Amino acid sequence: MNIEKVDENTYRVQSHTNKDTWYVVNIKTKSCTCLNYKYRVRGTGGCCKHYIDLIKYIEQKLKDNEEVYFQVEKFIKAKNNYALWEDVVVEFDERLIDDMILFNKLIERRGYLMVM
Numbered sequence: 001m002n003i004e005k006v007d008e009n010t011y012r013v014q015s016h017t018n019k020d021t022w023y024v025v026n027i028k029t030k031s032c033t034c035l036n037y038k039y040r041v042r043g044t045g046g047c048c049k050h051y052i053d054l055i056k057y058i059e060q061k062l063k064d065n066e067e068v069y070f071q072v073e074k075f076i077k078a079k080n081n082y083a084l085w086e087d088v089v090v091e092f093d094e095r096l097i098d099d100m101i102l103f104n105k106l107i108e109r110r111g112y113l114m115v116m
């Protein structure tokens with residue numbers, strides 16, 4: 001099972017049964033393009049197994065990157081918790097920053113980053 005990030009709120013999640021099939025999961029709306037979601041889950045307030053896979057993936061990523069996330073937070077806090085985006089991405093990987101925003105560890109406002 002593989003997962004790829006598409007944009008801020010959407011991910012592609014590989015099917016359990018068919019490795020050639022991928023579903024698009026929106027993390028904010030908990031929606032998925034799979035048939036189970038379309039015919040059974042939608043409108044119930046629940047979620048499908050692809051959403052659960054995605055959440056597990058993100059939790060693992062948070063655990064794996066704990067140390068570097070801490071370094072990013074330290075860097076921003078050292079700038080009075082108001083660091084220019086460009087200054088942060090010079091020091092750290094941009095995708096890492098995007099993930100931190102997605103995981104609600106950072107907020108971005110008018111080109112500045114703050115620790116939540």
Ligand SMILES: [Zn+2]
Nearest residue numbers: 032034048050
């Ligand atoms: Zn699904």
